[in-house]
Amino acid sequence: MNESLTKRLFGYILLAVISILFLMPFVWMLRSSLMSLSQIFVMPPVWLPSPFKWDNFTRALTELPFDRFFLNTIIIVALGLAGTVVSSTIAAFGFSRIEWKGRNIIFMILLSSMMLPGAVTLIPTFIGWKELGFYDTFYPLIVPAFFGGGMFNIFLLRQFYMTIPRDFDEAAVVDGATYFQIYYRIILPLSRSAVIVISLFTFLGTWNDFFGPLIYLKSAEKYTLALGLQMFQGTYSSQWDLLMAASAAVILPCVLVFLLGQKYFLEGITLTGLKG
Amino acid sequence: MTTKLMAQGQSPLLGKAGTRSRKQKAFLYGFLFTLPATLGFLLFTAGPMAASLFLSLTDYSIFKDGIRFVGLDNFIRLFTEDELFWKSLKVTFYFVVLKVPATIIVSFAIALLLNMNLKGRALFRTIVYLPSIVPAVATSMIWIWLLNPDLGLVNTVLRWLHLPTGMWLYAENSVIPSIVLTTMWGIGGTVVIFLAGLSGIPNQYYEAIEVDGGGWRHKLFHITIPMVSPTIFFNTIMTIIGSFQVFNEAYILTQGGPNNSSLFYIFYLWRTAFRDTEMGYASALAWVMFVIIMLFTLLIFRTSKSWVYYEGEGRS
Known part of the structure; x- marks a missing residue:
């Protein structure tokens, strides 16, 4: 115009x-x-x-063991990210590149969980983890990532996989490739940018998560940065210099990751928003 | 879809028997590849949902032995005795009523601006999107400080402009609008989705209006808004679902105060479940919210037929 x-x-x-x-x-x-x-x-x-x-x-970050919080956050983010990437790409492959009976129905049922308010599943899930003895551990924050890694990611990857021409798989089938080989050797390398998109979203989602750690972590030495920052606010409520320094330090990695991967972020939002 | 399936089945390399075994193999692998996700759904969504429905009919508490089936007592107590339930519902609706139109209108307006053919718009887009990636705790911390009645930037600027200052998060009548304000800082994601919708509008449409001598208002109401109505629809649904479930802001900014005036529904639910450990009762609260969100989503889906325009379908 x-x-x-x-x-x-x-x-x-x-x-x-x-x-x-x-x-x-x-x-x-x-x-x-x-x-x-x-x-x-x-x-x-x-x-x-x-x-x-x-x-x-330096004062803000040493008043509380922020190095510990940082390490905890890194552990949760790294393992969550690994689980998400592996399990969501595998699931998206099964939902887009293999034609099988019942595929679309199962996909729609799973997709419906995206609309579900988290509050409905929260309490029994919490009780379940507690009964298994995993309260106040990282497991409840990491293990779910290995079971699909969230429908949002599967949905986004599936959208992307469906744009890859079928001929690639069929040529591979003629050459005697198994489904796993097609996934690993063809689809995964071709969908690098989509994998980066979901990795970035997962990184930020886990890094910024407040509710999960709040519910499942009790002892301070297991706190994540988000929880640590909140604890800091409770203890030093009028020390605005230190509070703002700690906030800035917690924000910095997010901003860096965003600026480095900006292109992918915008691509990813566009991909989900348009097809939603 | 059917033709595609048939075309695959008729692969020249495989005979009839091969087709069958290939189909079986496809089913087996399709099932296996999606199994972790399906298990995840059963373990973390379907199972807990069923359990939650059951719990809502009991007096279960995590620190109490035994569990008693109480029928619909929780729901009856909720609707007839629990004043905080009604209070939290009112607070949450008030928030949704302010937040949803504000988000849609402001982010649409910003997207329209960013969609103009201006130099440096990529930079502006980055600036608008950036706050949405900031962790909620940090966002809240910054806004507590900005809205500090004595020393905060907002009141300082108002004083400088000789405008009346406010108590913001610390007064019952201004706490909800203040929280809406803090969340408006993070609307970048919604703006970017609008931008994607706007960039899909073919230029000829505007040119046609120009030929007919129509102005910007004509373009906005007769082309832009109808053409992005699917995006408006998507953003509205997502904002409604998100706004009903506000928790972080209530927890970090106000702890539900002052005097329960920001007692958001999910915050009340969390307090009931994890502080008062009334998990049965909190499950009933969760189901009421579930029904409310479903009703709103359905309502919007229903009305969408009259205002959402999908290209190639026409308006019915």
Whole structure:
């Protein structure tokens, strides 16, 4: 579309205002994270910290064992990611590249679980893990990833697999390839970008998960970063310098992962949104 | 689908017997490949759902021995005696009523802006999307600080503009709108989905309107909105389902306060189940929410026929 000059100017001004609104919370967080507490309380507020208190970060991250929280988060994220990638690609393959009786019905039933409010399954699932003796362990946060890795991921991968031409599989069948070989040697390499998309979503989803760890983890040494940050808030509720430094530190890996994989994120959202 | 199946069955390499064994093999492998996912569904969705329905008819508590079947008592207590249930329902509906239209309208407007052919729009898109990837705990922390009545940025700016300041999260009448505000920071995902819908509209449609002398309003209401109505539909459903289940904000920002004025439904459910350990009663709460969400989803699906336009189908 060719918009007139005034319209474009108007568009730029609006976008600039919106960008400022969306960026301001980040700016305010970073500014507070680098100030001394006394400077934070200065009225009217100043924008630039002076001096820059970099040691806020070291102080914030050592007040509580954030290195431990970080390690716990990494363990849960890494194992969850491994389970999700393996089991969702295998399931998506079975739902798209093999023609078998009952396939579509089973897929639709499984897909319906995406609409289900989590609250309905929450309590019995919790009781189940507790009865098995896995309360206050990482298992409830990791094991489900190995059973399909979430319908959202299977759905997204299946959408992608269906766009790969059939001829590839059929040529492989003629050459005597098994289904597993087709999955591993043909479909998986061809769907690299879709696998990256679901990995990124799973990474963020697990990294940011608050409810799961809150329900299943009790002892502080097993806490994830999200829980640790919340505990920090409870303990140092008015230490805004340290709170903002800890928040910034927890956000940083997400932002890095997002900026590195941005292209895939937007692709992935588009893929699900359009077909939904 | 049928023709495709037949075409496969008639593979020249395999005889009739081969077709049968190939079909059986396909069934076996199809079943095996999808087995982990199916098991996951049975273990983590279907099984717990059935168990939850059963629990909702009992007085089960995790710290109490024994379990007693109480029939519909939990549901009767819920609807007739439990004031907090009604309170949490009211709070949640209020939130949904504010949050859903605000999200749809604002993210659609931003998507329209981003869809203009402007330089640097990729950067703007990144800026708008970025907050949506921030962990809820961190988002909440930032907003508690921004909305701090004495030292927060929001009140500081309002004071500077000589506008009245607010108590935000700390006053009963402003806590829900304030929480809506904090969640609006994370609408980037919805914006991007709208953008995808908008980019699918062929340019000729707009050109046709221009030839006829129609203005932007004409374009918006006669082309853009009807053409993205499937996306509006999708985003509305997802936002409704998400908004009914708000938990993190209630837990981290307000703990349901002040005076239960942000006692979100799922937060109340969590409190009942895990703090008061009344798991039977909480299961009944869960089923009521399940029914509410299903009803809303159905309602929107029903009405969608009159306002969602799918290309190639026409409007019926």
